[in-house]
Amino acid sequence: MQTTNPVAIVRDLADRYARGADRLDKALWRQVLANDCLIDGPGFHNQGIDGCLELIDALERIFVRTRHNVMNVTAHREGAEIVAETYCIADHIQVMDGEKKILSWHIRYQDRLSKNSGEWQFTRRHLIIDWEEIRPLSREDVSA
Numbered sequence: 001m002q003t004t005n006p007v008a009i010v011r012d013l014a015d016r017y018a019r020g021a022d023r024l025d026k027a028l029w030r031q032v033l034a035n036d037c038l039i040d041g042p043g044f045h046n047q048g049i050d051g052c053l054e055l056i057d058a059l060e061r062i063f064v065r066t067r068h069n070v071m072n073v074t075a076h077r078e079g080a081e082i083v084a085e086t087y088c089i090a091d092h093i094q095v096m097d098g099e100k101k102i103l104s105w106h107i108r109y110q111d112r113l114s115k116n117s118g119e120w121q122f123t124r125r126h127l128i129i130d131w132e133e134i135r136p137l138s139r140e141d142v143s144a
Helices: 006-023 026-032 048-062
Strands: 033-041 044-047 065-078 081-096 099-116 119-136
Touching: 006 026, 006 048, 006 065, 006 081, 006 099, 006 119, 026 033, 026 048, 026 119, 033 048, 033 099, 044 048, 048 081, 081 119
Parallel strands: 033 119
Antiparallel strands: 033 044, 065 081, 081 099, 099 119
């Protein structure tokens, strides 16, 4: 991405991160995560690119399917870094009590980015879940 606008840079990376999560695409995550990236949140702390890629395995193991919807992005520069907050609603289809249900997380990511080999990447994504809801799935024929 050739823009210098921090909001546009974060939005592009967040969109690609979401797509990678939903498609279980580790190669896409390798593009947007720095080698020393830290992703953490309630109950998890994944450090380094290999540790962060384990989250893709966890998504595949726990959920039938996911949909991450990137919302608001605010961002500013702090020296050579970009500091941002990214809102996301992440819907996870999960089997609960024998039925497929939607677990919806309303997330705020506290993000830090830096340039590596000329490309912006996330160096930190701290996930805050503001609230969650569980609701029935209207179609049972959803698959991975």
